[in-house]
Amino acid sequence: EDKVVQSPLSLVVHEGDTVTLNCSYEVTNFRSLLWYKQEKKAPTFLFMLTSSGIEKKSGRLSSILDKKELFSILNITATQTGDSAIYLCAVGGSNYKLTFGKGTLLTVNP
Amino acid sequence: EAQVTQNPRYLITVTGKKLTVTCSQNMNHEYMSWYRQDPGLGLRQIYYSMNVEVTDKGDVPEGYKVSRKEKRNFPLILESPSPNQTSLYFCASSFTGGAGILTEAFFGQGTRLTVV
Numbered sequence: 001e002d003k004v005v006q007s008p009l010s011l012v013v014h015e016g017d018t019v020t021l022n023c024s025y026e027v028t029n030f031r032s033l034l035w036y037k038q039e040k041k042a043p044t045f046l047f048m049l050t051s052s053g054i055e056k057k058s059g060r061l062s063s064i065l066d067k068k069e070l071f072s073i074l075n076i077t078a079t080q081t082g083d084s085a086i087y088l089c090a091v092g093g094s095n096y097k098l099t100f101g102k103g104t105l106l107t108v109n110p
Numbered sequence: 111e112a113q114v115t116q117n118p119r120y121l122i123t124v125t126g127k128k129l130t131v132t133c134s135q136n137m138n139h140e141y142m143s144w145y146r147q148d149p150g151l152g153l154r155q156i157y158y159s160m161n162v163e164v165t166d167k168g169d170v171p172e173g174y175k176v177s178r179k180e181k182r183n184f185p186l187i188l189e190s191p192s193p194n195q196t197s198l199y200f201c202a203s204s205f206t207g208g209a210g211i212l213t214e215a216f217f218g219q220g221t222r223l224t225v226v
Contacts, residue, residue, distance in 0.1 A: 090215075096141060
């Protein structure tokens, strides 16, 4: 059975801090790993990673995948209160099946 | 505007009364999927479809049916809803890239279903 584990489950930081969110997986025939941000409603796409060791960046957010050790990290630097959300990791495996982790709830306090 | 549209957004129903939640996308995506989201359990996949007339079970398919007769629509059917199907439901769609890769998924706004 495919499995995606995110850690920590929740995290409280102050504005300006840097955070690292973790995602480890056991998936049959790995195809891609995707990160999403979910505020009050639907998840919104952040990154898709398919190759090991190549960092994807968007502003203060970045992510990298390690296919040998089966994990990915999402970094957020200089956090802002608007970064408060649930961050979801999902892994695509065989037959286009997509498995999500339970998410990390990030709270950024002013 | 590219979007995935779910209806209804909110629904309260009684046990055993058949219901359908509709999902439509305007991006010509091959792949569509249904998820339920419950506190502490995250997003769990119910069913997915790789193209018209091609569907497969996700992790929690029991009590649900789907159909994909047209590329843009992927309705979720609860033939006999029960209280344990009370949840927040999301529909999503995406292109399928080469080599079996799922690209970015676009999500609908969610349907909050309560079964009493």
